[in-house]
Every structure is written in C-alpha cells, then in structure tokens.
C-alpha cells in the first residue's frame with residue numbers, strides 16, 4: 642500500500658540523514674522571504690553568498706530594504722544572477738509589507754492557512770514555493786513546498802504523479818503524510834535529491850531507499 646511505503650521511506654530517510662537543528666520559531670519570516678526570492682534559479686552556495694552580502698550592507702528589515710538604493714541591492718545580489726529583477730522585487734515587496742502589514746509579516750502568518758497563503762501569493766516575486774516555504778518554516782502551517790529536488794525525487798519514488806504540476810505534487814505528498822511530518826519529509830527529500838537521487842545519474846545502488854523505489858536502477 643502506498644501509504645505504508647511512504648511511511649517506510651520517511652523512517653528510513655530519518656535514520657539516514659541528520660535532522661535540522663533549528664526550529665520554526667528561529668525563522669524570521671521577512672528574512673526567509675528575502676532568502677527565498679534570492680534563491681530563485683541559483684544554487685544554495687550563491688544564495689548564501691548574496692544574502693551575506695546583503696546582510697553586511699543592510700539590516701534585513703522591510704524599512705531598510707524599502708529605503709535602500711536599488712543599485713546597492715543589485716551589487717549585493719550579483720553573485721546570485723537575475724540580480725536586477727531580484728533587487729527590484731525585494732524593494733517592491735518591502736514597500737508593500739510596510740504599506741499593507743505595517744512592516745510586520747507575522748500579521749500575515751497569523752491568518753488561517755488559506756488566507757495567509759493567498760496574501761503571500763499576492764506579493765510580487767512570490768510564487769507557490771516561496772509562499773509555502775515561509776508558511777511551513779516560519780509558522781508551521783500545514784504545507785509541503787515543492788522545489789526542484791522534491792519534484793524530481795517524489796516522482797521517482799512514486800509518491801507523486803509522474804506528470805503532476807506543483808499543486809498535484811504538494812497535495813499528493815500531503816495526503817500521504819501526517820502534517821507533523823511535513824517539514825521533515827520536505828527536508829529529507831531535498832537531502833536525498835542532493836546526495837543520491839541526482840537529476841542526472843542517480844546513485845541508486847547506494848540509495849538508502851532503493852528497495853522502496855519503483856524507479857531504481859540497480
């Protein structure tokens with residue numbers, strides 16, 4: 642049964658990879674939003690570098706970034722690519738958060754899940770993945786963000802429909818897991834995608850869940 646297999650995959654991955662050390666309460670929603678905007682179409686390494694550059698120049702608050710010169714933000718983000726668009730988005734988003742939410746994104750996160758998601762999706766540069774990351778990581782809302790690793794790995798493991806789009810994958814995973822495990826499965830599928838279930842040449846022989854995977858090449 643699929644639910645049983647999904648559960649076994651989760652337990653095996655929990656034994657294989659270390660659990661995250663932080664808790665959701667450590668996460669500032671505005672900083673998480675900015676990191677996620679920077680991370681679009683770039684690597685984790687470049688995202689971290691660009692965010693470090695930005696943090697060295699500015700306080701990461703809506704007020705500071707709304708008032709920052711666009712060219713200064715661009716300079717910080719160059720390493721992450723698409724820096725002009727990202728700088729523009731960051732300034733716009735900061736201004737809207739000040740105007741609509743008095744500079745406090747936690748107001749949005751205190752809304753019921755669907756309302757909070759809708760409000761986040763109305764912000765410029767915020768798509769479903771960014772909204773779900775903020776909702777899950779900063780407010781423990783019941784959602785599973787689908788990034789490139791979660792997309793690929795969940796399909797190969799048969800946990801999501803092969804041709805499923807973002808919402809189909811998210812809903813399929815959410816049906817299989819208990820909401821208390823949403824953060825865990827999100828992080829563990831990413832870990833598996835980075836270490837074994839790579840886009841090209843997945844390392845199936847060394848994969849910890851190969852006996853539970855319908856796509857294994859062993």
Ligand code: SF4
Pocket residue numbers: 794797798837838839843844845848849850851854855856857858
């Ligand atoms: S067995 Fe292969 S295809 Fe399946 S999850 Fe592991 S690495 Fe990916």
